[in-house]
Amino acid sequence: MAFSLCTKNLFLYCLILAIFSTFSSLHASEPPLTLDYYKSTCPNVLDIVRKEMECAVLSDPRNAALILRLHFHDCFVQGCDGSVLLDDTITxxxxxxxxxxxxxxxxxxxxxxxxxxxxxxxxxxxxxxxxLTVAARDATLLVGGPYWDVPLGRKDSKTGGYELTDTNLPTADEGLLSIIAKFIDQGLSVTDMVALSGAHTIGMARCVNFRKRIYGDFVATSGITNPLSQQYLSKLKSVCPPLKGSDNNESAMDYVSPNLFDNSYYQILLRGEGLINSDQELYSSVLAIETKKLVAKYAENLVAFFEQFSESMVKLGNITNRDTYVNGEVRKNCRFVNT
Known part of the structure; x- marks a missing residue:
């Protein structure tokens, strides 16, 4: 029975990888972006964004992770269209x-x-x-991460994607196959997925996102064990007790250097001490055939991680929505559609 289940999962894994090129070609046809888009209309745009981000990160290094996460959540829903910034209105x-x-x-x-x-x-x-796309690049750079050129020319969406947040965004307790499928659906490869997950080298996770991991609920439902050392487990349980009233208590996803963008996140995964299950799945899942090798590679080679992260962030930022490109706008206020 165990053998047949494993064979079935491996088949699904291979099938998901096989259809990657189809989704990639769909995303590749989106409108092109350019590095000099604002050269004549707003030549100081990059300087202005950088200065504001410098102030934000200097006041609190955690702001870097907040902006990077905001960018990711934007791009995975309707493409990188600023829809995540919209406030609710009557319409x-x-x-x-x-x-x-x-x-x-x-x-x-x-x-x-x-x-x-x-x-x-x-x-x-x-x-x-x-x-938001430029701010995410600057946020990464300001806490020690790599630099990459950001193609520009996106339009702002006039709509939000409330329902798509449930189907498109990976969750903390999700299994590896499901996470891979969600990245592939965005035109991103398994390599992109592992590299972009490295953004968890900065920032915090709320207790609600790792409670099942530390109390064994995920093991009970999946049969997969991603071990934590007893010392680390005890610390996490003190931060995140079983009662749900502690949902918003936080712990660093990279307890070694939470405010420094480096490769210690991957080194933590090698020890089985990833904070959230979806991270540890990259190394510990029985299906982590390709991802396990990439985790080990980036854990050992910081340059390789930085190079791939930069490349993958450009791909992430290039996920565009053709409808928004044609019918979108440049909002005067990022929270509201223009009237």
């Missing part, structure tokens, strides 16, 4: 209050400040989607 249901985003996303005021500066410099010119 629009945004993404902020969706179950997978509520209490998980912050950093909106940082984007507001950048937008206000740019509206003073070049009114109605720079999209909120572009601001």
């Amino acid at each position: 629009l249901r945004g993404e902020k209050k969706a179950p997978n985003n509520k209490n998980a996303l912050k950093g909106f005021r940082i984007i507001d400040r950048i937008k206000n500066k740019l509206e003073s410099e070049c009114p109605g010119t720079v999209s909120c989607a572009d601001i």
Whole structure:
């Protein structure tokens, strides 16, 4: 029985990888972005974003992780269109209050400040989607991560994707096959998935996202064991007791260097001490055929991780929505559609 189950899972794994090229070709046909999009209309855009991000990260290094997460959640729903920034109105249901985003996303005021500066410099010119994409790059760089050139020219969506947050965004207790499928659906490869997961080298996770992992509920339902050392487990249980009243208590996803963008996240996975189950699955799952090798590679080679992360972040940022590109706008306020 165990053999047949494993064979079935391996077949599904191979099938998912086989259809990757089909999804990739669909995303590759989206409108092109350019590095010099604002050269004549707002030449100081990159300097303005960088200065505001420098202030934000200097005041609190955790702001880097907040912006990076915000960018990821934006791009996985309707493409990188700034839809995650929209507030609810009578006629629009945004993404902020969706179950997978509520209490998980912050950093909106940082984007507001950048937008206000740019509206003073070049009114109605720079999209909120572009601001968020550049801010994510600068956030990474400011805490020790790599640099990459950001193609620009995105438009802002006039709609939110509340329902899509449930189907598109990976969750903390999700299995490896499901996570792979969600990345492939965005035109991202298994390599992209492992590299982008490395963003968890900074930032925090709420107790609600790792309670099942530390109390064994995931093992009970999946049969997969991702061990934690007794010392680390005891520490996590003190932060996250069984009672659900502690849902918003937080712990660093990378307890070694939570405010430094490095490869210690992968080294933690090698020890079986990834905080959330979906991270540890990259190394410990019985299906982690390709991902396990990549985790080991990035744990050993910081340069290799940085190079791939930069490449994968460009691919992530290039996920666009053709409808938004044609019918979108440049919002005056990132929280609301123009009137």
